[in-house]
Amino acid sequence: MIIDAHQHFWRKIHDEVDHSPGSRSRSYLPDHLNPILYERSINKTIAVQASPTLEENEFLLNIAKTRIEVIGVVGWVELDDPEALQTLAAYKEDPHFVGIRPMIQDLPSEWLLKSTVIHNLNKLADDGFPIDLQANPRHLPAIIKLLEKMPHLHCVIDHIAKPPIDTGQTEPWASHMRKIAEYPNTMCKVSGLVPEKVGARWTTKSIFPYVKLILDIFGPKRIMFGSDWPVCLKSASYQDVVQLFEDTVMSQLSESEKVDVYCNNAMRFYRLENRL
Template sequence: MIIDSHQHFWNYEPKKHEWIDDDMAAIRQDFLPSNLKKVYSENGIDGCVAVQADQTLIETDFLLDLSKQYDFIKGIVGWVDLRGDNIDAVLDNYNQFNKIKGFRHIVQGEPDHNFLLRPHFLRGIKALEKHNFTYDILIFPHQLGAALEFVRHFPNQKFVIDHIAKPYIKDGFFDGWATLMKEIAKQENVYCKISGMITEADYKSWTEGQLHLYMDLVLNAFGTNRIMYGSDWPVCLVAGTYSQVKNLVTNFIANLSVSEQESIMGTNAIQFYNL
């Protein structure tokens, strides 16, 4: 079974989606399950995890409603205000919905480099652990140091790093990112999504070989049991097709055993998110 561990849906609104800049104009439109179902049929994908793209409870409820209509949406990573005083009550409410597996905050957009380590946020993560929800870590490489300290606070919380922590592939940034990724991978409760790579490279001139260096590091650091395939659809469409994204990963892991390939392409996501 192939599970896409990371994709998004939205009804495009210029103000809400102002992060979609002129270079990404191709995705200034609606992207909904009806669009993705066709893509999955063409690429042999069995199900997905829908991840929040907007930091509101309305977004979480939007994804929840879609998951009730489309069975191929196997899980949801929503958003809640983890710093809120009412976090336990909010999580209690979402506990009743089986499709909601975890939550994410867009930490990459926070100007505070140590945002992850602030007391109110740590309190929210502690509440996630109590309710058995996962947490997706969305950061840039300069935030990896704080992320390392962050995950050490919660050895029993299930974490996954989105988009291999978004190394600056276009600029050839590697060594500093690699050092910290190896350290964070030593925490056995931390997984990593091999996703979002082609949009960190040059949109028009990236090559599979260029990205293998980064995937190699992640594979060796996390092992085959703690990495999972994700497309980052529809964001990936600014730099390539869905098939290119899938083939990038399947070509890279082609020399692994069948069971290892199955783990990366589906089983790990199923186990991590309890799909």
């Protein structure tokens, strides 16, 4: 069993002028992804929201209800809203709704430390509800402060927090990630490793040191595979991304560890054990 723990679907935006691969000017739907999954023997996926709207939740949940390969949806609610937990409660009634992702990539780092956000996250931490953190390196100090306040937060760092791979620089990203990895309820998605720029060049050699650090500090029971399709299409195919993961992660693991990384970790984090 292989689970792609991070991919997206969307319908094209007609006024978008960028028609390049991975852009919002093209639709990327299950009928586009399913043949690729079959080719790579990938059995299930987690569909992650790509827009901070409740309509996006409905869009993804409707897909999950009709596509057996989509085992879960990571949706969105406005955590800086006193009514966020009530809004979330209705979605949690759907077994496909397995987590939420505040889109902090587009928000100030300090947003995570706002009183309403902390209140809501603390309630979700008490319930062990999964949170995806769409972090860039600038967010990591705030995430550390957040974890100091609620070390029981059940969260995963998406895309290894997008370190500056193109420059070869590792600090302060590496030190911050080491600190985050000290909290046992945190995990990390080895995803989003290729550049989000059309035609940008990348090499396995340049990416490997960043992935190696993540594997070293989180260990094989706290990382997951994610394709970040179709965003990855800006500079790589789905097949390229899988091969990159095989070369940088799976080549370092035992057979039992491979099962954890490709399946068990996502099942445990998103509480999917009774869904298969």
